[in-house]
Amino acid sequence: MIHILENVDRWKCEYKKCNAKCCTPGIPLTIADIKRIKALGYALDDFLESAEANQELRIKDKNGRCFFQGEKLECTIRENEPLVCRLLPFKITEVSYADEPIMRLKPVVDCPGKGSGKKSTGRK
Ligand code: SF4
Structure with a gap:
């Protein structure tokens, strides 16, 4: 619900x-998100990290922003963005x-x- x-x-x-303020580092990922992004050709080590405190799987930081944010602030995986971003x-x-x-x-x-x-x- x-x-x-x-x-x-x-x-x-x-x-x-x-300034794309939603696209912060550490966006949590579901297993389905990870499979979808991996199918685009990304290696898990490229974009995935695990939070030590709660083992949450999330997107890595790149220069203080989401790993998938482009130079013009765009989402580079727009059609395959994570569930959290779709909300x-x-x-x-x-x-x-x-x-x-x-x-x-x-x-x-x-x-x-x-x-x-x-x-x-x-x-x-
Ligand atoms: S995956 Fe795309 S929409 Fe989601 S935070 Fe990263 S750049 Fe923004």
Whole structure:
């Protein structure tokens, strides 16, 4: 179950206006994300790291930004981006486990794309 803490009626990614602030290092990856990215030809050592504290698998840092961010701030794996990136403009605030997993999301603060673009419930 996905519980969204605030509704975002319209949204369009305006990453050039905010310097792509969502594309920070350490984006968590699912196993499906890793398989999809590996199929693009990347070696695991290129982009993958494991957080020591919780063994979370995540994207490596490259010059203080996400490994996959291009020189013009674009996502270089746009059609294969990780699940967390597909949830934008929402960020996961909490995941809890009851009879089924409950994921709580809230919108990214000060997102310049909020309120513009097509009526949407998500990025894709
Ligand atoms: S994978 Fe793409 S969308 Fe996700 S943080 Fe990295 S550059 Fe941004």
